[in-house]
Amino acid sequence: MLARQRQAVILEEARRTGAVRVSDLVGRLGVSDMTVRRDLDVLASRGLVEKVYGGATSISSRSTDEPGFEAKSVRQRLHKEVIAVTAARLVKPGTAIGISAGTTTWTLARALEAIPGLTVVTNSIRVADVLRDSAQLDRTVVLTGGVRTPSDALVGPVAVQSLRSLHLDIVFLGVHGMAEGPGFTTPNLTESETDRALVESGRRLVVLADHTKWGTVGISTIAELDEAHVVVSDAELPEDARQTLGEHVGELLIADVPSVTGDDA
Structure with missing residues (x-):
């Protein structure tokens, strides 16, 4: 050939x-x-x-394009791992947390392995699978119902109704993009409604987003920048993004990537 x-x-x-x-x-x-x-x-x-x-x-650059889970899982892999480890340090034993769908939040789920007594609510099939296989026998995992999206999220009225009756300590949100003005966005209209319900169920919102998410805008806003108590990103986040986020979010945490190969960029 x-x-x-x-x-x-x-x-x-x-x-x-x-x-x-x-x-x-x-x-x-x-x-x-x-x-x-x-x-x-x-x-x-x-x-x-x-x-x-x-x-x-x-x-693809269209605001409605939504890559599948497998496509997203190989992007910025090292960055997602250090972001997940940094975010996991915010979780205390015995708390109730929410985790949205996404490859960064899926990586976070794996980083929570050693934390006992968690109650985890998620609309992500992948996240639930990771937590289900955990060695922590005192862990409770609640998977919302709903219609499955390309990112393996469960969305729609069933998921929204489930989330609106809950009260969580922290919600960890993965996003398609973040920018001043549009805020934290997704390319899926139905998923944004479910994510907003998840955000509203938590006392604190922690957004996980690697540097490539800055300046990317999906069709629908999940939350404004001001709504995030914490944003966890990586060391390649541009200076203008750090300045803007610093003016809007409660706290910006930067996770260092030890070494990055050309194929991961």
């Missing part, structure tokens, strides 16, 4: 599924790891895909 043909196959797969992995492409195309990476470099240089750790994701 010629290079142009391989790249067409890779691009088609990235657009169909939202993401491709080098390991999968090696087997499918019958070429070496280095050949696949060179093809991804070509596609990235043309602005057709974005290289991430272990592969690439499709590129």
